[in-house]
Amino acid sequence: AQKITQTQPGMFVQEKEAVTLDCTYDTSDPSYGLFWYKQPSSGEMIFLIYQGSYDQQNATEGRYSLNFQKARKSANLVISASQLGDSAMYFCAMRPRGGYQKVTFGIGTKLQVIP
Amino acid sequence: NAGVMQNPRHLVRRRGQEARLRCSPMKGHSHVYWYRQLPEEGLKFMVYLQKENIIDESGMPKERFSAEFPKEGPSILRIQQVVRGDSAAYFCASSRRTTTNEKLFFGSGTQLSVL
Numbered sequence: 001a002q003k004i005t006q007t008q009p010g011m012f013v014q015e016k017e018a019v020t021l022d023c024t025y026d027t028s029d030p031s032y033g034l035f036w037y038k039q040p041s042s043g044e045m046i047f048l049i050y051q052g053s054y055d056q057q058n059a060t061e062g063r064y065s066l067n068f069q070k071a072r073k074s075a076n077l078v079i080s081a082s083q084l085g086d087s088a089m090y091f092c093a094m095r096p097r098g099g100y101q102k103v104t105f106g107i108g109t110k111l112q113v114i115p
Numbered sequence: 116n117a118g119v120m121q122n123p124r125h126l127v128r129r130r131g132q133e134a135r136l137r138c139s140p141m142k143g144h145s146h147v148y149w150y151r152q153l154p155e156e157g158l159k160f161m162v163y164l165q166k167e168n169i170i171d172e173s174g175m176p177k178e179r180f181s182a183e184f185p186k187e188g189p190s191i192l193r194i195q196q197v198v199r200g201d202s203a204a205y206f207c208a209s210s211r212r213t214t215t216n217e218k219l220f221f222g223s224g225t226q227l228s229v230l
Contacts, residue, residue, distance in 0.1 A: 006157075033215040045158075045206065045221035052216055091157055097215045100163070100170045102148065103208075107157035 002027045004092050004106035011111050013082045020067065021077040021109045023092030031097035034075040036066070039089040039108070048090075051075055053097075082113045117142065120189075121207050121222035129230050134194040134201070136225045140209030147190040148219060149175075149182060152204040161205075164190060194227075202229045 003026040013019035025034070036048040051059040051066045059066040067076040079086055092106045120139040128134050140147050145166050150158040160174040164184035175182065179197075184190040194201055204226050208219035 031215065035218060037221075043204065044223050045208070045219075047218045047220075050216055050218060093158075095215055095217075099213050100165075101213060101215075102160050102163050102171050102174075103219055104160060105150070105158040 002029070002032075002094050002096060002104045004094055004104055006092055006106035006109050008109045011109055013111065013113055015084060015113055015115050016081055018078060018080045019082055019111065021079070021090050021092075021111065023075045023077065023106060025073050025075065025092070025094050027094065027096060029096035033095045033097070034066070034068070035093040035095070035103065036064070036077045037091045037093060039091065041088070045091075049077070084113050084115060087111060087113045119207060119209050119220050119222035121225050123225060124223065125226045125228070127228045127230065128197045130198060131196050134197050134227055136192040136205050136207075136227070137189045138192070138207030138209075138222060139189040140207075141220050144209035144211050144220070146210045146213055147184050148208045148210075149190075149192050150206045150208065152206060152224070158206060161192070197227075197229045199229050202227055
């Protein structure tokens with residue numbers, strides 16, 4: 001079974017600063033994928049970034065990067081140059097390799113960007 | 116391209132009534148996932164379906180809940196004899212494949228309120 005742990009219920013960051021959202025995971029699968037999603041107050045789920053467990057480099061997508069430390073089983077999301085529109089819930093998720101696998105989500109971190 | 120369509124957006128039911136939630140996946144997607152989100156909680160997996168088949172229903176309560184994804188038409192999540200504890204946001208997601216890096220595309224959710 002897979003488990004995702006997000007230990008920060010809420011985070012504050014000053015506009016234009018960088019922020020790191022923590023995610024640790026537990027799995028016995030040797031191969032898996034890690035995802036981050038954003039959920040603004042409007043409710044929709046927006047895909048941000050993906051990291052494969054065997055990817056050689058940490059994933060980056062614009063202002064989003066993933067600090068992937070496989071030995072520690074952590075996949076922290078780094079948002080650089082925070083903007084007011086980044087205020088939202090952020091969810092870490094994992095899918096093990098192999099067909100017909102579900103995606104397991106953490107409980108999320110609420111990020112608030114302060115002007 | 117239309118995204119994942121869920122309806123209704125809001126559904127109000129009295130205790131004991133039935134709730135039917137609909138989800139039309141993105142065009143070309145044959146994999147559908149249902150998640151439930153309670154306030155201040157993450158997304159809890161309920162069921163994973165492929166056309167006409169239930170792949171994984173490990174997160175769905177055995178009583179009162181059922182799901183289907185027929186050959187033609189939307190996926191339906193059905194809750195019989197609703198209770199107040201069923202009040203939550205129900206999200207549907209779809210994907211084209213089930214490879215490890217295949218991200219989920221989410222609908223806007225159905226907010227179920229049980230009076």
